[in-house]
Amino acid sequence: MADELHALLTDMPDHLFAVVDGAFFDDIATEVAAIGLEAQPLYESEEGRRVGPHLIAFRERAALASLLTHIGSRPAAVFWSWTGQASTLRRHLRSNAMIDIPDNEGGRESVLLRYADANVVASLLDILDAAQRAQFMGEASAISMRTSDPVRTRFFPVAPQNGELRRGGFLRLSPEQLAATSAAHLERSRHRVAATLRRGAPDQVDAYSEDKLLEIVTASEEQGRRIGIRSERSHARWAYLNILTQGRVLEQPGVLDYMQDGKASPDRKVDLMLRSVIVAARRGAERPV
Structure with missing residues (x-):
């Protein structure tokens, strides 16, 4: 997978940049410096320098392999093939820091967009229309990343559009797009739960086949939501x-009352x-035959 992404990035025609998510690193500046690169924080606050997005410019693409190896399986970088300079990409990214979505009361709200998280950006680009993608990509000829959920190399070329479509302002998602994003997130969560069980x-x-296990996970999740279970x-x-x-499980004596007391x-x-099930199983295993 790293070789596939490396080949894609090596062939990108314009200036190559990585937008790296500092939240995936212990000390992003030090770690990146150790492989001969410089990570510039997009936000100068203490938190921004520690866990915020950072911009890396590749003066020589030979350093790509080192960064990809260091990132490993983490969805910690989004790569931009950008026709302009680092300063214009920096401004463009900061202008896309928020995204406008429908709220739960029929209005709108602005939420933070994690544009250095490969999973987040890939999911977003999947549901944008041509005008929205052009707005998000700006002067980019392509965006690529390696996602972890599922593990895939993704490549998004810019669609030929008139310059008038590259308007400013926050991206604005429709209710249908937000629903599609939520559905995709839920589907990925179910696959993660199935993998955890495996x-x-x-x-x-x-x-169980993969389809059967996902069927069980989905039914269990729907049941769990009805009784208030929230975390993955x-x-x-x-x-x-x-x-x-x-x-x-809900038919077992006292379980429903216990869950809702x-x-x-x-x-x-x-x-x-x-924990009770595990303790009981251990005690049963310890009993003499």
């Missing part, structure tokens, strides 16, 4: 409990239930 409970899930981690644990009970959050209740 790694953590092979004895229980190896007999808790949904994975709830799916495991459903697998252990052939999908009948209000003494702790449903996520916390799932954690406690799983």
